[in-house]
Structure formats: structure tokens, C-alpha cells
């Protein structure tokens with residue numbers, strides 16, 4: 001018996017040694033491919049309800065390239081000479097506010113044919129959509145076609161995907177170095193949400209004037225090492241603001257983070273008056289019935305928009321199932337294929353490459369703990 005036990009132990013040690021080698025060879029950082037956030041892919045993720053499986057699927061509603069006689073594939077012919085291209089700034093009931101190329105805003109209804117195509121999305125038109133619309137009357141129009149979507153923030157209600165905002169380029173995760181103190185686990189939650197939606201996350205640590213920069217080295221190292229952009233800024237002292245402002249140009253950006261971290265102060269520092277416009281929209285939303293879901297794109301002076309909704313500012317993880325979480329952690333994803341069990345949850349199993357990576361100092365312990373919390377569905 002004792003002999004067999006020893007043999008087994010030896011095999012395990014061998015197995016682990018081989019695997020550690022393979023993992024090191026894989027060179028984790030190489031796999032953090034920024035091209036994933038390439039807008040061209042126009043891909044959104046959809047869950048096959050009940051099975052916990054994921055497929056990647058193009059969400060195309062009324063794609064412009066197609067013809068009327070092809071009703072099954074969500075295609076509509078658009079007379080481009082009579083229509084304008086625009087961007088939906090927000091949707092309120094049946095009316096969409098659409099920004100034309102000359103920046104004027106049209107109040108648009110939606111063509112009935114498009115509405116009948118609404119099968120797997122609750123609303124045919126969502127804030128952020130790229131549309132073709134036919135102008136009519138005084139700054140009014142009809143939306144004729146909706147372009148493919150990427151970077152979709154959505155939630156599922158009663159088995160249907162409810163798009164809150166589409167075509168978001170990036171999510172700025174705002175946290176603060178002090179008052180309130182840094183909460184890396186909360187940053188991890190936002191990262192998981194962004195990764196799941198295919199939106200490029202940017203980590204912004206505000207109020208660096210309150211701490212010794214040395215205190216932030218570890219966290220900057222961990223996230224920077226994974227390929228994330230990390231900005232250390234102070235809205236009050238205006239440090240790092242120029243670089244942050246640059247990253248917003250020509251992009252559609254959602255800003256989120258806990259209350260009090262300085263989101264409003266940062267918006268003020270980036271562009272005077274921007275925060276006032278955001279606040280005006282928030283106040284207006286508060287009056288409406290759909291407080292948590294009415295997203296609004298607010299144009300920036302330098303092209304691009306910031307997107308604000310009270311619901312998105314402090315949003316929680318949406319629609320993420322436990323089995324998905326490891327794949328959304330950039331530092332854990334390359335390890336999972338090396339676990340002994342294909343359905344390893346990386347929490348209690350033997351011969352788990354993720355746990356071994358923590359023990360070997362390859363994976364940051366705090367990140368692993370964060371994974372365990374999110375996997376267990378614990379609140380931040």
C-alpha cells in the first residue's frame with residue numbers, strides 16, 4: 001500500500017512540474033491581446049438560456065447592406081440618397097434622439113418594419129446605435145436601419161436581452177487612492193464586466209495627491225502587467241488629466257465607480273461644463289420612470305461621447321455565470337487548460353493549475369481571492 005501511495009505522489013509531482021513548465025512557456029502576458037477590443041469585430045455575446053453555454057453571435061438588426069426580399073436575416077434596404085447616418089443619443093419611449101453628422105439632433109420614430117424584427121432584443125433601437133434615418137419635418141425623422149452592434153452593456157430580463165447602451169468603446173473604472181480608500185476587488189468586478197461585454201477597460205486611480213505614490217506601485221504593476229491601461233490622476237491638482245483627456249478623444253466612454261471617488265471632479269477637469277451637462281441629464285432621468293436604464297450619450301468637445309446613466313455609474317455584474325468568471329480574468333484564463341479536471345472551478349480541486357500558480361507566485365494572491373469571491377457570487 002505504502003509503495004503504491006508513493007508512486008502516486010511521485011506521478012503527481014511530475015505532473016505538476018511538467019505543467020508549471022508549460023505554463024511558464026506560455027508566457028502569460030503575450031496572451032493579452034488588445035485587438036480583442038477591435039470595434040470591427042462587431043460581436044456581442046449571447047447566452048443560450050438555461051444551459052450556461054456561451055456562443056458568439058453577430059447582433060445585426062436591419063443591416064444596411066441588405067435587401068428587402070431577405071426578411072429572415074434582419075435586413076432592410078436603405079435609400080442612402082434620402083437618408084442620413086446618425087447616432088442615437090438616447091431613447092425615450094417611442095422617440096429616439098439622433099445626432100446627425102453636422103451635430104444637429106433629430107427626434108426620430110422607428111420604421112414599423114424594423115419593429116417587427118425585434119426578436120431577441122427587447123428594443124430595436126438602443127442608445128449608442130448607429131442608424132440610417134430619413135429626415136422629415138422640423139428636425140424629425142424615421143429610423144430606417146440599425147447597424148451592427150459591438151460593446152454592448154445589457155441585462156437580461158425574463159430571458160430577453162435588454163440593451164442599455166450599444167457601441168461603447170471603453171469603460172473608465174474610476175477609483176480613488178484615498179477617501180474612500182482603494183478597493184481592488186471592486187476594480188476586478190468592473191474589469192470582469194468590461195471583458196464580458198467586449199469593452200476596453202481603463203483603470204483610473206484618482207486622488208493620488210492623498211497618498212505616497214510608492215503605495216500604488218504594486219497595484220499598478222499587477223494591472224499594467226496584464227496589459228490594462230492604468231492612469232494615476234488627481235482631479236484637484238490636475239495631474240495626469242491631459243493623458244486621460246487624450247484617451248477620450250473620438251471614443252465613446254462609460255465612466256463608472258463608487259460614489260465619492262471623484263467622477264464629477266474628473267469630468268470637470270477634462271472638459272469644463274461637461275459635468276454640468278451630465279448632471280442635467282441625470283436629474284432629468286431621475287424624474288422618468290426608467291431611471292436605471294435610460295442611458296444618454298453626451299457629446300464631447302473633442303469628438304466622442306461620455307455615456308452616463310445613474311444605473312451604469314455603480315453597476316454590478318450582469319449576467320455573468322460562475323463558469324464564465326475564470327475566462328474573464330486575463331491572468332487566470334491562460335492557466336485553466338492546465339488543470340487536471342476540465343470542469344475545475346479552481347476553488348477546491350486537486351491539481352489545479354490556478355491554485356498552483358498562486359503557490360508558485362505566478363498569480364497574484366489578491367487577484368485569486370477576488371476570483372473566488374466573484375465566482376461564489378459574493379457582494380463586493
Ligand SMILES: Nc1nc2c(ncn2[C@@H]2O[C@H](COP(=O)(O)OP(=O)(O)OP(=O)(O)O)[C@@H](O)[C@H]2O)c(=O)[nH]1
Nearest residue numbers: 206207234235236237258259260261262263264265
Ligand atoms: N484630495 C482630492 N479630493 C478629490 C479629488 N477629486 C475629487 N475629490 C473630492 O472628492 C469628493 C467627491 O468628488 P465627486 O467628484 O463628487 O465624486 P463622484 O464620484 O462624482 O461622486 P458621486 O457623484 O457621489 O458618484 C469631493 O469632495 C471632491 O472635492 C482629488 O483628486 N483629490
Ligand SMILES: [Zn+2]
Nearest residue numbers: 339344346352
Ligand atoms: Zn483549476
